[in-house]
Amino acid sequence: MANLKVVIGTLELVNPVISASGTFGYGLEFVDKLDLRRIGAFATKGLSLNKRDGNPMPRICETPSGMINSIGLENVGIDVFEMEKLPEIRKTGAKVIANFFGETEDEYLEAARRLDAMEGVHALEMNVSCPNVEKGGIEFGSDPAFLEKLTSLVRKAIRKPLIVKLSPNVADIRPFARAVENGGGDAISAINTLKGMSVDTATRRPRIKRVFGGLSGPAIRPVAVRMVYECARTVKIPVIGIGGIASLEDMLEFLIVGAVAVQVGTMNFVEPGICQRLAEELSVWCEKERIADIREIIGSLKTD
Amino acid sequence: MANLKVVIGTLELVNPVISASGTFGYGLEFVDKLDLRRIGAFATKGLSLNKRDGNPMPRICETPSGMINSIGLENVGIDVFEMEKLPEIRKTGAKVIANFFGETEDEYLEAARRLDAMEGVHALEMNVSCPNVEKGGIEFGSDPAFLEKLTSLVRKAIRKPLIVKLSPNVADIRPFARAVENGGGDAISAINTLKGMSVDTATRRPRIKRVFGGLSGPAIRPVAVRMVYECARTVKIPVIGIGGIASLEDMLEFLIVGAVAVQVGTMNFVEPGICQRLAEELSVWCEKERIADIREIIGSLKTD
Amino acid sequence: MKAEIISNSHVARGYFDMKFAAAFDGAEPGQFVMIRVTGSMDPLLRRPMSVAGFENGICRVIYKVVGRGTQLLSAKNPGDSIDVLGPFGNAFSPPDTAENILLVGGGIGIAPLLYWHLRNPGRKATAFIGGAASNDILCADEFKHSTIATMDGSAGVRGLVTSPLLETGLLREKGTYLLACGPKGMLKAVDGICIQHGVSGELSLEERMGCGFGVCLGCVVDTSGGRKRMCVDGPVFGVGSVKWQT
Amino acid sequence: MKAEIISNSHVARGYFDMKFAAAFDGAEPGQFVMIRVTGSMDPLLRRPMSVAGFENGICRVIYKVVGRGTQLLSAKNPGDSIDVLGPFGNAFSPPDTAENILLVGGGIGIAPLLYWHLRNPGRKATAFIGGAASNDILCADEFKHSTIATMDGSAGVRGLVTSPLLETGLLREKGTYLLACGPKGMLKAVDGICIQHGVSGELSLEERMGCGFGVCLGCVVDTSGGRKRMCVDGPVFGVGSVKWQT
Ligand SMILES: Cc1cc2nc3c(=O)[nH]c(=O)nc-3n(C[C@H](O)[C@H](O)[C@H](O)COP(=O)(O)OP(=O)(O)OC[C@H]3O[C@@H](n4cnc5c(N)ncnc54)[C@H](O)[C@@H]3O)c2cc1C
Ligand SMILES: Cc1cc2nc3c(=O)[nH]c(=O)nc-3n(C[C@H](O)[C@H](O)[C@H](O)COP(=O)(O)OP(=O)(O)OC[C@H]3O[C@@H](n4cnc5c(N)ncnc54)[C@H](O)[C@@H]3O)c2cc1C
Ligand SMILES: Cc1cc2nc3c(=O)[nH]c(=O)nc-3n(C[C@H](O)[C@H](O)[C@H](O)COP(=O)(O)O)c2cc1C
Ligand SMILES: Cc1cc2nc3c(=O)[nH]c(=O)nc-3n(C[C@H](O)[C@H](O)[C@H](O)COP(=O)(O)O)c2cc1C
Ligand code: FES
Ligand code: FES
Secondary structure, three states, X not given: OOEOOEEEOOEEEOOOEEEOOOOOOOOHHHOOOOOHHHOOXXXXXXXXXXXXXXXXXXXXXXXXXXXXXXXXXXXXXXXXXXXXXXXXXXXXXXXXXXXEOOOOHHHHHHHHHHHHOOOOOOEEEEEOOOEOHHHOOOEHHHOHHHHHHHHHHHHHHOOOOEEEEOOOOOOOOHHHHHHHHHOOOOEEEEOOOEEEEOEEOOOOEEOOOOOXXXXXXXXXXXXXXXXXXXXXXXXXXXXXXXXOOOOHHHHHHHHHOOOOEEEEOOHHHHOOOHHHHHHHHHHHHHHHHOOOEHHHOOOOOOOO | OOEOOEEEOOEEEOOOEEEOOOOOOOOHHHOOOOOHHHOOEEEOOOEOOOOEOOOOOOOEEEEOOEEEEOOOOOEOHHHHHHHHHHHHHHHHOOOEEEEEOOXXXXXXXXXXXXXXXXXXXXXXXXXXOOEOHHHOOOEHHHOHHHHHHHHHHHHHHOOOOEEEEOOXXXXXXXXXXXXXXXXXXOEEEEOOOEXXXXXXXXXXEEOOOOOEEEEEOHHHHHHHXXXXXXXXXXXXXXXXXEOOOOOHHHHHHHHHOOOOEEEEOOHHHHOOOHHHHHHHHHHHHHHHOOOOEHHHOOOOOOOO | OEEEEEEEEEEEOOEEEEEEEOOOOOOOEOEEEEEEXXXXXXXXXXXXXXXXXXXXXXXXXXXXXOOHHHXXXXXXXXXXXXXXXXXXXXXXXXXXXXXXXXXXXXXXXXXXHHHHHHHOXXXXXXXXXXXXXXXXXXXXXXXXXXXXXXXXXXXXXXXXXXXXXXXXXXXXXXXXXEEEEOOHHHHHHHHHHHHHHOOXXXXXXXXXXXXXXOOOOOOEEEEOOEEEEOOOOOOEEEOOOEOOOO | OXXXXXXXXXXXXXXXXXXXXXXXXOOOXXXXXXXXXXXXXXXXXXXXXXXOEEEOOEEEEEEEOOOHHHHHHHOOOOOOEEEEEEEEOOOOOOOOOOOEEEEEEEHHHHHHHHHHHHHOOOOOEEEEEEEOOHHHOOOHHHOOOEEEEEOOOOOOEEOOOHHHHHHOHHHHOOOEEEEEEOXXXXXXXXXXXXXXXXXXXXXXXXXXOOOOOOOOOOOEEEEOOEEEEOOOXXXXXXXXXXXXXX
């Protein structure tokens, strides 16, 4: 059996397949759909200090090979997560990456500290695609200097591995990857959704109530692979590849361009057992290709 | 019959359907596939002063609901275009938008002047997604101040309508739209392709020899619609919507968010007669919806 | 889960009645399945369809062709396989004390009501079936008692299904309980009628669904009990509990 | 153009032989069609397929299932329709003086050669058919004279198709002319063999194609005559004219 173990900071994963934030609930919805110990980890729906109701409906729609969502970061809040979800999650033996966000620096810090203290949370993933209310609504992740500062503050406040999740809605992702590395982040995950829009021509209204939403799914994979490649060539910290993964091949694309692990998002909706299937297929594939260690694949792109 | 005429600068189109640069050759390849007088116009393959061979093979590949290309702006050069292509094109009665680019400011200016002087070229479309060799390879279209200057220089050098085609590989497209307007551009066309990448996992090589390429096709439509909406709300000059149009509905999406006309790209490969079909379907649809003038649709998005 | 199609018949203009060999054990009336119509990435998401029948491991759905997903589904032949998840959601649960069940279905909304009716042959039920035109009235003959209303008058009474509903004396009888499924406008009207007449009942709602099992948060609805996910907390909600958006 | 499938038979492991009612009048051996296998946006592009026969308005293609497009094609049934453009490209055109035609096909590359052979029953031709294993050897019985080579030796001689080709005395005869189609490596080797033996001939090349009619510039090849588009200037190029990339 090939060694599929990968390490992100101090977080050890049995294999590089992680389910992505916002597409896997709090994990509990999947206990009858796959064996949570057979996937590397799962990322929770993005958590905030307080419960949030999110955006008005409609907030999803389908697009060619993709979908747009504007859930608006609805979540149960960190308290309910700790009291009601986490005890159940712990029973499953899953590795848990707590995805979180805030609207101010203090909210980010406080949320990070709270999650850091929770038994059963193995790593933190910081979503910086949120409007910064103190800075007039520009996103936390849209200014490298600011991102470096936020990363560094949070890094110092916690003990668990800190993954920073980057937005693809930038001209060049490399300065942001560097900012995370310089700020002491343990890993980068990329990409979050692309800003998109769709119109119902019958009603002449946006298909998403809030007009804009995030595009995800196989449609965005070429953009994601490109950005993950750019990140992996820019920084030394591990990069987790996300965007449109639907098959073993898709996952391998990310690993080959340098991702240490991957996250599967939208396809969890279509095929709830996909993460476990991909982990199993990866194992079989390594066997067949006589690959003893997954690290032989990571970053093995040939460009001569 | 509904009035489908739209105006871009001094360019009058019988309907808002234009075929996009790089996907329609020099028009001549389509004379047996549709009636060139039944579509608004066509944009030529991007022209440069000198003939170019483009990038090494392979330079296209397929992705979910899309494709990546890295043709590298191969074209016959402005001389051959004028001597061999244009006389033939003139016979078709087509409205011709000459797409062009350069690697230096002077090349842009010279190419624009040449095309401006040619009978049978009705408007110019300036592609600014090219590396600026004088500025160390950053793209002409990646700095609003520079874009405004280039637009203004070219605008002053020519008489025909100048359309500036924007790249989507920016954090915010609005400053670029403003730059074109401030520089005196007559119209904006958006979007060009998204930077993407794909890997052949069997060989572990990029599917495109030059590693990166431009993602086009239905996959990118949500990003394109969003950017066209942002442009249309930012500037008063006409915006031409491009990106993943494959059906009447798709075209209407762009018109509803404010595009005065649209360009159809990748789908010309799949259905060579698509531009004429869409123009006809638009006419029938207007009839059915009792729309007397296409302008009733343009910018009619309801967001209350 | 792969499921083999047993039949997929064109029952009225634009409507199909499909049966497939289910990989699950059973489904309650009101529940739905999520169908993947293609292995391709476009269309990407599964389509929710109410269970319209379940017998001997064979599941029935009745659907209207409205877009690309249902179009692709309608092109399938017996022997072809589809990919089905479910059943998902809660179910209709009229109390045993409900003596008089009113089934109010708009268009394709009749599907889960029909299943409830067939599964509860002993219970007294009257169906009110509405649609745009006669071809939108489905399965009327599978109900023991039914009243039809069409907008164009091509079948039954002309107008909304709420008109015959309002005219029936049943609304004023004790023990009357209503189950409804259909377009939002109809459900909102029916909800109002029930509240007005003090009639209890249940409404089955529809919303775009990304997953069908509670994780995408694409299908929420505000109720008197707070924000709910239609796919796991519904699709069936009690009369008077939904906060209708304007 | 919609075309109805007449037959789509599984002829060997992974290979299908399909006939459809063509909307075009005819096609020359060497030409190809562009097939759209689905109305969906995924897969998006058409698939190029050599014409393997044309008779009474019925066009034949022979294909290997290698990916999603050909997979979808193989699932089609007689009566289903596909969307076909073409025929595109140039054609094999051995001069009348060529007395001895060598047909060298690798794997599915045999398809256009077979068509040439069937269309020119009066001309003397010998086929050299290569493949990985016996199931990759197609239509050998449709040739009057053929030699088979497989990599695993499961049919014919073991090894590359170039080995029996090199051994035949025909290469040294006057009036010998070669037509070849197959993988790049084979064509390059055959090209070298021809040059070495002073034999003229034509090679049919393969490259990813975005459009098939000359506008995407996705299929260029460097030749002694400059950069050419394989879809309109080819797919057939003269022996000695292709500048092989390393
Ligand atoms: C719980 C539930 C049960 C349903 N039961 C049935 C049934 O028994 N028979 C039937 O014909 N239809 C039923 N529908 C509606 C059915 O799901 C849609 O008509 C179908 O998804 C349309 O898919 P399409 O690709 O043909 O249309 P498109 O318009 O191309 O679909 C585009 C997207 O919108 C979504 N969508 C479109 N219309 C609806 C709708 N009315 N409700 C929810 N999502 C929609 C699709 O799922 C898809 O994601 C039900 C919906 C829900 C939520
Ligand atoms: C002129 C010409 C004639 C051909 N004739 C035949 C034939 O008669 N029979 C046959 O079986 N095959 C033929 N091919 C190859 C055939 O087009 C591919 O096998 C097919 O496109 C693969 O599609 P897919 O979706 O199954 O594979 P995928 O690998 O999923 O395809 C992905 C993309 O790569 C392209 N592609 C993959 N393999 C090839 C290839 N070898 N050549 C060109 N593009 C490729 C596809 O068109 C598609 O755009 C021909 C190719 C060309 C250029
Ligand atoms: C419905 C939905 C909700 C999401 N919610 C979150 C979230 O709360 N936090 C976050 O960091 N990313 C969120 N994402 C982004 C995904 O984690 C992932 O980055 C993105 O969808 C791209 O991956 P995919 O193409 O595999 O879906 C969400 C995505 C979807 C589709
Ligand atoms: C093969 C190919 C070549 C292209 N060449 C050019 C070009 O020369 N100049 C240009 O401005 N845009 C070029 N484009 C971009 C298109 O004009 C268009 O902006 C883009 O493809 C998005 O539209 P679509 O999704 O409809 O294809 C090219 C696109 C493709 C697919
Ligand atoms: S459909 Fe995803 S939460 Fe209900
Ligand atoms: S396939 Fe498009 S130019 Fe040849």
